[in-house]
Amino acid sequence: GAVVSQHPSWVICKSGTSVKIECRSLDFQATTMFWYRQFPKQSLMLMATSNEGSKATYEQGVEKDKFLINHASLTLSTLTVTSAHPEDSSFYICSAPGDTDTQYFGPGTRLTVL
Amino acid sequence: SQQGEEDPQALSIQEGENATMNCSYKTSINNLQWYRQNSGRGLVHLILIRSNEREKHSGRLRVTLDTSKKSSSLLITASRAADTASYFCATDGDPSGSARQLTFGSGTQLTVLP
Numbered sequence: 001g002a003v004v005s006q007h008p009s010w011v012i013c014k015s016g017t018s019v020k021i022e023c024r025s026l027d028f029q030a031t032t033m034f035w036y037r038q039f040p041k042q043s044l045m046l047m048a049t050s051n052e053g054s055k056a057t058y059e060q061g062v063e064k065d066k067f068l069i070n071h072a073s074l075t076l077s078t079l080t081v082t083s084a085h086p087e088d089s090s091f092y093i094c095s096a097p098g099d100t101d102t103q104y105f106g107p108g109t110r111l112t113v114l
Numbered sequence: 115s116q117q118g119e120e121d122p123q124a125l126s127i128q129e130g131e132n133a134t135m136n137c138s139y140k141t142s143i144n145n146l147q148w149y150r151q152n153s154g155r156g157l158v159h160l161i162l163i164r165s166n167e168r169e170k171h172s173g174r175l176r177v178t179l180d181t182s183k184k185s186s187s188l189l190i191t192a193s194r195a196a197d198t199a200s201y202f203c204a205t206d207g208d209p210s211g212s213a214r215q216l217t218f219g220s221g222t223q224l225t226v227l228p
Contacts, residue, residue, distance in 0.1 A: 006156075034215060043202060044157075044218045093156060097214040101145050101164075101206060107156035 006106035023094030029074035030096035038091040050077040120219040135222040137203035
């Protein structure tokens with residue numbers, strides 16, 4: 001079946017630094033990818049929709065200048081958390097829709113900001 | 115995006131028993147999906163039920179959908195310790211089906227005791 005990978009699987013960084021997370025569709029093309037954030041013991045909240053060849057669409061309350069999204073190709077979307085702070089510590093998950101109505105989710109990236 | 119509600123928030127049962135989780139949502143949908151998430155991991159797609167379907171089976175899983183009540187239930191029969199995980203419902207409500215965004219419920223933490 002379709003596979004979506006994320007890199008890195010976990011990252012620890014100092015406050016104020018930027019962190020880039022990659023989301024790749026390994027055996028299919030994705031003109032659209034989604035980025036979610038999940039805090040401990042909570043559900044997934046959609047942050048933004050990444051669109052290949054155009055700007056990302058951000059959900060209300062998500063700062064586009066803080067969470068930079070670049071859909072560089074049909075198989076790669078990146079999320080850069082700029083000037084990260086401890087409150088940005090979370091589990092970031094991407095997904096890409098397949099040919100059917102299902103979504104394929106990446107394994108997630110655990111971000112810890114010290 | 116707004117989340118749906120799931121109940122119970124937590125469910126603890128003995129191995130061999132059945133587990134039932136409920137999900138309610140707020141808007142009209144194209145389909146409703148159930149996902150499983152082990153602690154700290156990505157999501158695994160379990161089953162999808164379309165808005166014109168009322169019941170669907172997959173192995174030990176049974177899903178029902180009542181669009182008039184905007185609710186769904188997931189039944190896991192003959193539970194096993196390995197079923198211990200968080201379970202989320204997610205709705206795909208884009209009328210055009212083009213965005214494919216998912217709105218997740220709050221989740222149910224299932225613990226199956228051996």
